[in-house]
Amino acid sequence: MAINGTLSDIGFVSLLQFPNSSRKTGLLTVITMDGKAEFYYRKGELVHARHGKKTGSEVLVDIVDWNEGQFTFEPGLEPDETTIKDDLHHVLMWALKERDERKKGQNENGGTPEVELDAELSEKLDELMKAASGIEYISVFSTLGQLVARSISDSSFLQEIEPFIESITCFISEYPGEVTGKVFIEDINISIAISGLNEQQTVVIATGPSLKLGRLAMALGRITRELTGV
Numbered sequence: 303m304a305i306n307g308t309l310s311d312i313g314f315v316s317l318l319q320f321p322n323s324s325r326k327t328g329l330l331t332v333i334t335m336d337g338k339a340e341f342y343y344r345k346g347e348l349v350h351a352r353h354g355k356k357t358g359s360e361v362l363v364d365i366v367d368w369n370e371g372q373f374t375f376e377p378g379l380e381p382d383e384t385t386i387k388d389d390l391h392h393v394l395m396w397a398l399k400e401r402d403e404r405k406k407g408q409n410e411n412g413g414t415p416e417v418e419l420d421a422e423l424s425e426k427l428d429e430l431m432k433a434a435s436g437i438e439y440i441s442v443f444s445t446l447g448q449l450v451a452r453s454i455s456d457s458s459f460l461q462e463i464e465p466f467i468e469s470i471t472c473f474i475s476e477y478p479g480e481v482t483g484k485v486f487i488e489d490i491n492i493s494i495a496i497s498g499l500n501e502q503q504t505v506v507i508a509t510g511p512s513l514k515l516g517r518l519a520m521a522l523g524r525i526t527r528e529l530t531g532v
Contacts, residue, residue: 305375309334313456314368315394321375322346322390329379334371342381348390350381358385362397363404367457394454395424423451430528431455434521436513439463441506442499442529445482447471450503462492463508470496474504484522486515495522499530 309317309332318341321330325346332339339361342350351361386393399419420442427440431453434440438459441452448471466487473496474482482498494508495518507522 303377307373309369309371309373313458314366315454315456317373318348318362318394319390319454322348326375326377327380328375328377329381330373330375332365332368332371332373334365334368336365336368339365339368342379344380346390348386348393349384351386357383359388359393359397362393363400366394366397366401367461369458369461391425391428391454392421395419395421398452398454419449420451424453426529427451427453430525434507434525436509436517437507437521437525438510439506439508440525443471443474443504443506445474445477445502445504447475459508459510462510463494466492466494470494470506486518488515493518495519497522497526499526505529 307317312320314332317330317332320326321328321341321343323346327344327346328342330341330343332341337354339351339353341348351358353361353365356364388396423442427442431437431440439453439455442450444450466489473485477483477498479498480501482496482504485496487494487496491511492508493511493513493515494506496504496506498504505522505526507518507525509518509521513521
């Protein structure tokens with residue numbers, strides 16, 4: 303039986319992970335004002351993507367920010383070709399990073415140079431986010447304000463936190479102490495917690511307005527302990 307819904311109900315990144323988590327085989331079709339994209343899964347692994355004339359991982363870079371439209375998942379349909387061979391987590395991480403780099407263009411304003419994201423740490427942040435009820439974003443920055451690793455979060459939430467990131471990286475890079483102190487930011491639609499892990503790294507977590515600061519502080523403590531082993 304086909305499964306139907308809208309992107310506003312689930313979010314694009316979560317939608318892509320749905321067949322993976324339930325190890326389904328079939329075709330996921332997403333239709334928006336920008337066109338139609340097709341994603342084929344084999345036992346939960348994304349093996350083929352198509353959007354217009356593009357195929358493979360490049361498709362995700364173009365459409366990872368889609369947040370409006372309809373989708374249908376038809377189980378049992380097999381692809382006629384294989385254009386994606388990496389596991390879904392790494393494909394998504396690459397697509398998000400590639401999307402960010404293309405948005406920044408040539409980076410001519412002399413900002414802090416980017417570093418390659420730590421895939422193993424990013425995967426651990428994903429696991430921690432799934433285990434922490436209500437947390438929608440986790441990232442780790444170096445003391446220079448460089449993004450080291452981050453969880454896979456819905457594009458709609460990334461758009462919410464994006465305006466805060468520049469201020470957060472400036473705060474981390476200019477913090478006078480050796481280890482970044484704990485800081486909590488509460489806005490109308492988002493709450494953010496920051497804490498130093500050690501002299502080299504700082505963790506940032508974020509949630510929507512439904513999670514109170516007390517629970518956010520508890521989540522920050524648990525995540526910090528998991529990352530530092532203390």
